Amino acid sequence: QIQKPKLILDNGLRLDGRRPDELRPMKMEVGVLKNADGSAIVEVGNTKILAAVYGPREMHPRHLALPNRAVLRVRYHMTPFSTDERKNPAPSRREIELSKVIREALEAQILVEQFPRTSIDVFMEVLQADAGTRLASLMAASLAVVDAGIPVRDLIAAVAVGKADGVVVLDLNEPEDMWGEADMPVAMMPSIGQINLLQLNGNMTPEEFRQGMELAMKGINIIYNLEKETLKNKYAELKEE
Numbered sequence: 518q519i520q521k522p523k524l525i526l527d528n529g530l531r532l533d534g535r536r537p538d539e540l541r542p543m544k545m546e547v548g549v550l551k552n553a554d555g556s557a558i559v560e561v562g563n564t565k566i567l568a569a570v571y572g573p574r575e576m577h578p579r580h581l582a583l584p585n586r587a588v589l590r591v592r593y594h595m596t597p598f599s600t601d602e603r604k605n606p607a608p609s610r611r612e613i614e615l616s617k618v619i620r621e622a623l624e625a626q627i628l629v630e631q632f633p634r635t636s637i638d639v640f641m642e643v644l645q646a647d648a649g650t651r652l653a654s655l656m657a658a659s660l661a662v663v664d665a666g667i668p669v670r671d672l673i674a675a676v677a678v679g680k681a682d683g684v685v686v687l688d689l690n691e692p693e694d695m696w697g698e699a700d701m702p703v704a705m706m707p708s709i710g711q712i713n714l715l716q717l718n719g720n721m722t723p724e725e726f727r728q729g730m731e732l733a734m735k736g737i738n739i740i741y742n743l744e745k746e747t748l749k750n751k752y753a754e755l756k757e758e
């Protein structure tokens with residue numbers, strides 16, 4: 518067992534050189550797969566996720582179809598090479614739970630009532646894991662859904678906040694996720710002010726929670742603009758063609 522390193526250095530910066538309120542570098546791209554209806558890649562620091570969406574399409578097996586809405590089927594999966602130690606490719610309890618959490622967050626985004634008797638299938642592959650994979654996966658899925666032309670209420674922007682060495686920090690890296698005192702992933706649809714996902718692991722005082730939410734909102738707004746930019750660029754490209 519490695520000893521906990523100092524997470525906030527004497528100069529007030531974090532181990533990766535960021536200020537407490539700074540995001541990691543991000544990259545996003547949609548339409549990256551030829552054979553899926555929609556797809557996206559999202560990179561947050563060293564975390565890298567590929568998402569693919571199929572549907573809405575006729576539900577199989579048929580008896581699982583719902584008369585009033587589409588059924589969402591969601592799989593979050595870590596590739597064996599995504600982590601420091603080889604990850605067993607069989608789905609773990611954690612991956613099954615994250616698939617459910619991500620499904621519920623996506624269900625609030627997609628206008629499922631418009632597609633009765635169909636299924637929408639969403640696959641996320643973690644290519645590299647370096648903290649924040651559930652949120653990067655959710656954003657990749659949400660962009661892939663939009664790329665598939667499926668109507669949504671809003672885009673989903675997401676970031677984790679937490680506490681490291683007593684300091685409230687934005688967008689946790691892996692050491693902060695592992696050794697920090699708190700980890701709180703937050704996902705939102707910013708234009709309609711709705712929260713899709715909020716989890717809290719660890720301890721924060723009410724004041725730290727308030728500070729954390731404020732920091733999360735700040736990060737979410739920046740990420741939301743990047744998502745809109747990503748989609749706009751794609752459509753501009755299509756228009757030129």
Ligand code: UDP
Nearest residue numbers: 600601604646647648649650651652691694
């Ligand atoms: N992780 C890992 N192996 C695993 C599960 C997680 O190395 O089997 C690492 C990975 O970097 C992940 C981080 O631990 O991003 C934090 O995992 P957590 O369960 O908090 O979810 P996440 O922050 O990725 O949403």
